Amino acid sequence: MSRVTARRPTLRISPNGEVRRPDTLAVEEPLEIRIAGQSLTVTMRTPGADIDLVHGFLLSENIIGSMDDVVSARYCAGTDADGHNTYNVLDVELRGPATVRPRNFLTTGACGVCGKTALDEVRSHTRYPIRAHAGAIDTAVLAGMPESLRARQSVFDATGGLHAAGLFTVGGEALAVREDIGRHNAVDKVIGWAMRENRIPAHDLVLIVSGRASFELVQKAVMAGIPTLGAVSAPSSLAVDLAVESGLTLVGFLRGDTMNVYSGADRLVIPGTAAVPSA
Known part of the structure; x- marks a missing residue:
């Protein structure tokens, strides 16, 4: 599997002078999400818990509502220059039919919809309205x-x-x-x-x-x-x-x-x- 951290050279400058040393950075890699082989979206993420990420994303976008909607979720073949699997493509098979339109979801931070439209979209799509007296x-x-x-x-x-x-x-x-x-x-x-x-x-x-x-x-x-x-x-x-x-x-x-x-x-x-x- 892909690593979650990577080492890169850096020059550290401080009042005490300059020091060249490696620094530990968070890995950022693309994850392509597919449904039945058809590309849905690409998200930049830190590798790890990708299966959970995809399930949570599909729930948030009202594509699935429970595990009963999912048949399987598995990595597709994809290799880097050294021939290793990148684990950067994940394909989901759903139990029922799904219409997949690349990156056409309810709302995003830059979607440009007005506030009222965004509120109405979420309220009308959620399958699990919040209970008034839940979770004190x-x-x-x-x-x-x-x-x-x-x-x-x-x-x-x-x-x-x-x-x-x-x-x-x-x-x-x-x-x-x-x-x-x-x-x-x-x-x-x-x-x-x-x-x-x-x-x-x-x-x-x-x-x-x-x-x-x-x-x-x-x-x-x-x-x-x-x-x-x-x-x-x-x-x-x-x-x-x-x-x-x-x-x-x-x-x-x-x-x-x-x-x-x-x-x-x-x-x-x-x-x-x-x-x-x-x-």
């Missing part, structure tokens, strides 16, 4: 999840160049953590894991991401039925709009014992206080 969580437990996520980012420790996503129980147990050069790929990987473990819809889980919460990441959570998304950094305005429309609890700037709650505050339980009123 103690804020003290939620506050500890980013640190738990960070402790499991082994490739980030080596490279400093990867995003991470994790699925947690409401009690704080980390069930799956994945790293990737793309934040959306990291989320697809953990959602794909949940699908293969028959945990979709994930009404009892919490999704934590290491960076900001974009519209696309909220979309993926909504499509998987995840009721709470916590981000270490800020959400976008459209991400908040989608969270409000979908009944998702969206928390940003989740750092230490502080957090900003942008939607779904009634799902949070603050120790020593009554239920948080809805904004």
